[in-house]
Amino acid sequence: MTVPDVVTVGEAMALLIARTPGPLEAVDDFERATAGAELNVAVGLSRLGFHVGYIGSLGQDSPGRYLRAFMADERLDLRHLSMDARYPTGLMLKQMAADGADPEVEYFRRGSAASRLSARDMPAPDSDFGRARLLHLTGICPALSRGCRELAFALARQARAGGRTVSFDPNLRPRLWQSRTAMIETVNALACAADIVLPGLAEGRLLTACDDPAGIARYYLERGVRQVVVKLGAEGAYVAGADVEAGVVPGVPVPRVVDTVGAGDGFAVGVISSLLDGLDLRAAAARGCAIGARVVQFRGDCEGLPRRAQLAEAPARPGRTRINMETQA
Template sequence: MDETLQIPDVVTVGEAMALLMARQPLPLAEVSEFERATAGAELNVAVGLSRLGYKVGYVSALGKDSLGRNLLDFMQAEGLDLRHVRLDQQHPTGFMLKSMALDGSDPEVEYFRRGSAASHLSRADIPSGAYQRARLLHLTGISPALSDSCRDMALTMAAQARGAGRMVTFDPNLRPRLWPTQEAMIETVNALASLADVVMPGLGEGKLLTGCGDAAGIADFYLARGARQVVVKLGPQGAYYAGPEGRGIAPGVPVRKVVDTVGAGDGFAVGVISALLEGLPLALAAARGNAVGARVVQFRGDCEGLPTRSELGLQ
């Protein structure tokens, strides 16, 4: 096969996890019935971009167990390029539990990922060849939190892609429980953000990471440190965007009923990244991010609400 036909549009790296969603609106300790789905911030973005017609290469590791097999089947069905998903016989596939929240609030979440297969990813797993020629690399602040070797891998991939002139997008996606200290989290996440072309923090995340009190200050912080474009997620109020084309607010998209907030930020990233790949201005990219995020919160699973092009009203 011609090597150029194997080049993905987008490459991302992260941990795919089995998701066990409560089928009863009770505290997790009292739930007896769960439904299996899939989770993982980078996996959500990969699936979302694949549904919009992009070729997506996913870099990860799964345990050679039933959870890993189920995830692999799901990713294959979604059309992801899995050449660099490694099966690990020594370490298990991570999983998480999620409660059912009927009032639209953030559900209770518990992770079981310490020592997982993906936490043993390292610089040795960085792909070469076609993956090094992808148009865009997407990273989050979750992968570097999994282990020292994962942190080294993420920073190396970001530096390589930025140095080669490829676009790098970054979602801080803070998970404080995965980090040894808040200081370590802030230092590493901001180091990765400084290697990205596009940084997409939430307002609360941005305040913690930068010490700035508003979206404009957060954007200034990252623009001064190397980012070319910044989009700050404002929840139902929309998103603040800043870059060479100017600044502004893309209004939020009204939602009749919020079912599950988990995965909304990943959906937002799908909208922004897909629009930028199509050459649209940042204002329209932020608006598409709002549209996809608003759709995702109306479904229970992390991936279930990610739209196809026709569902998003695109040709």
């Protein structure tokens, strides 16, 4: 085996997507898919040709076996993915939303196998996973449990100590936290342990108490983060930091939004892949906008994530439509 380009840690969930519109309690027919912000990013990067290692745990049950097979098919490095016979795999239900609205989602993840992760699951610093070029974290993993929180911070410290790059997407999930104060303090602490931070505009306002993208970026840059990309939905993204001229990178119009879930993860795929390719932050944000725009034109979280040959394809025809890159995933 070889050293991964990227390692991430999180909770992969089985996803049931409603085949008909309406409230979830009225739906009789669902299709099976996959969910999980970190899983979406891992799949997207793998499809672009990067070697991606995934740290996680699944239940030894049919959803867990389904997810593991999917992850193997997507060529993820699963050396640090465990199958737990004691605890179940997380499950997510998603509504079929109309006219590009954010769909209703419901989670069944309390007490899941992934929530049992802890610092004991951390790869050794001199292992292949410990020497990955980039570690990608989100604010979801530390919200799952105390053990997951300790693991996320330990991974960040280890990566920084080894001179590796750390990217961080807040991915705020208020329902997973005991309080808003705990969420803000923990997520900001993890963000400030990263090199690159990718907040959405609404997330950034909540986390920093700054109203505008420049203020949000400045908040993190003053605390040691090297680069910040603030997602602005259909308007694009604001970039600031080392070796980049601060400003807005325009968004990409789409003819029709099918499903907004996963757009922010697609954006992260674009930014991270570009930086690994040696592009500057403005080019990275532009690719992020393009992939995010492509993702919202598909029903599932991963279905719109492109292969390398598809990067040059125009993601949409003229006609701007709202894109929310902060929706649940």
